[in-house]
Amino acid sequence: MVDAIYIHIPFCVKKCNYCDFLSFKSDEETIEKYVVNLIKEIELYPKYNYDTVYFGGGTPSLLKGEQIKRILNTLSINANAEVTLELNPKTASGEEIREFKNAGINRLSIGIQSFNDKFLKKLGRIHNIQEGISVYKETRKIGFNSISLDLMFSLPEESIEDVKMDMKKLIELNPEHFSIYSLIWEPGTNFYEKLKKGEYKETENDLEADMYEYIIDYAKKNSYTHYEISNFCKKGYEARHNTKYWRNKEYLGVGLGASGYLDNIRYKNQMKFSSYCDSILIGKKPILENEIVDEVSLEEYRHILGLRLLEEGIVPNTEENYVKIYKELENKNFLIKKDGRYILTKKGLFLANDVFEKFI
Ligand SMILES: C[S@@+](CC[C@H](N)C(=O)[O-])C[C@H]1O[C@@H](n2cnc3c(N)ncnc32)[C@H](O)[C@@H]1O
Ligand code: SF4
Incomplete structure (x- = not known):
């Protein structure tokens, strides 16, 4: 039985220079309209009992605690469920973060990306490092005890010394979990354009491997388990929701452009807001495409996802x-x-x- 739900929130204050996730700028009215549609979409599915709920984006922290609560109230959620929200440092402070907790969020994934203002600027992030660190400290004060930090490495003109500094600062903050992704040059992004024009260069393979090796060794020395290619955690703090993806378990995906995997079908939702709303208006699931997972592709997914889990x-x-x-x-x-x-x-x-x- 399906016990995981991914909820996509496609809004961002500003597009980062490297990112091709489905997200755009919006106003409060559109966000509210989206929440209303999202709830209707959830109601088009059977009422599953969820063990994990994941608000991803985009920037879910652009929603108000009250909106998160309304969405969560439409779901049947197990008592000890993991309920995660991705948080961009600039988009929420004290009171708003407290509201997320009161709404039922018990795990945060904070997009720190780098501990160096030079790189944050280059990435086009809307926050500086001081703001990143103070939001992290604020979430601790409010009582969040399961926090993941998102970082990236292999950035244009990044040196191994830069990576060492990031790792030092990251571990000093002592998060339960962190993800660190090697930069992907996604077509259509500002970074990709600069790469094509020769303004940026890809990191040499050897340097990228040295950076990755340093990250792994430093994390292990500091008692983090390297349990997935890009993910590290303290004992018992593996991301329960994402681990279901890697185990190739089925999950419900809702929201604009969200992907899901239900009843042997991998599906992707409408990418256009108007098509998404039109479909929900007539009581039809806003699905854009379906892929039937036959035995061969099941094994493909099972191998490619499962081997990412390094111990399992x-x-x-x-x-x-x-x-x-x-x-x-x-x-x-x-x-x-x-x-x-x-x-x-x-x-x-x-x-x-x-x-x-x-x-x-
Ligand atoms: C969809 S984002 C959501 C997090 C949130 N919107 C934020 O940025 O604070 C999830 C993570 O993917 C990573 N990411 C996004 N684009 C990437 C790229 N082109 N290459 C590598 N990692 C990327 C970033 O670390 C980001 O925090
Ligand atoms: S990295 Fe996060 S904040 Fe930046 S554009 Fe992508 S989804 Fe939005």
């Missing part, structure tokens, strides 16, 4: 073609068998995309 990996498929792929990857020292499951080796982790390609 995947249960091997016993079919001959898979056995052949595993053998080849074991011979290259990319995969190793542990307790009857396959996991990535350190070499496989650094070349994860090459490993995943074998399963497509």
Whole structure:
């Protein structure tokens, strides 16, 4: 039974220079109209009991606590559920953060991105580092005890010394969880344009690998478990919601452009606000496209997602073609068998995309 829901909030104060997530600037009236439609969309689905709820974006912290509460009130949520909200430092302070907690949010994912104002500016973030740190401290005061921080590395002109400084400051804040993503140059973004014009250069592979290795070693030295390619946590603080994605579990996805996975179908919602609302108005789920997950693509997803979980990996498929792929990857020292499951080796982790390609 489905027990996870992703709720997309497609609003941002300003588009960051590297980001291609579905989000745009908006006013209060449009945000309220969106919340009303979102609630109607949720009501088009059966009333599942949720163990995890995730407000992602965009910038969910642009919603008021009262709006979050109305959305949560339409859901049936288990007593010890994980209820996460992504928070952009500039968009909420003291009282608003307290309202999120009162509404039922018990985990925050704060978009810090970098501990260096030079890079925050380059990224086009709307906050500086001081604002990032003080929001983090505020959330602690309010009583949040499960906090994740989002960072990025391999940024244009970033050095290994910059990464070392970021890691030092990150660990000093002592979050329960953090995600650190290597920059992806997404077509259509301001960064991508600069790359094409030659104003920015991609980080050399060797330097990126050195940065990643430093991050992993420093996190481990400071008692964080590296449990997923880009995710680290203290014992017992794995992101429960995202772990369901990596385990290839089904989940409901609602909101503009949201993806979901239900009854063997992976679907994507309408990307245009008007089409999204029109569909809901006539009581129809606002789905844009469906992909039926047959046995072959189920195994593709299961391998590509499951191998991201570095300690858990995947249960091997016993079919001959898979056995052949595993053998080849074991011979290259990319995969190793542990307790009857396959996991990535350190070499496989650094070349994860090459490993995943074998399963497509
Ligand atoms: C969809 S964003 C939501 C968080 C929130 N909107 C914020 O930025 O504060 C989730 C995370 O994805 C990461 N991200 C977004 N675009 C990326 C890119 N092009 N390459 C690598 N990481 C990216 C950022 O770390 C970001 O915090
Ligand atoms: S990174 Fe976050 S704040 Fe920036 S544009 Fe993307 S979703 Fe919005």
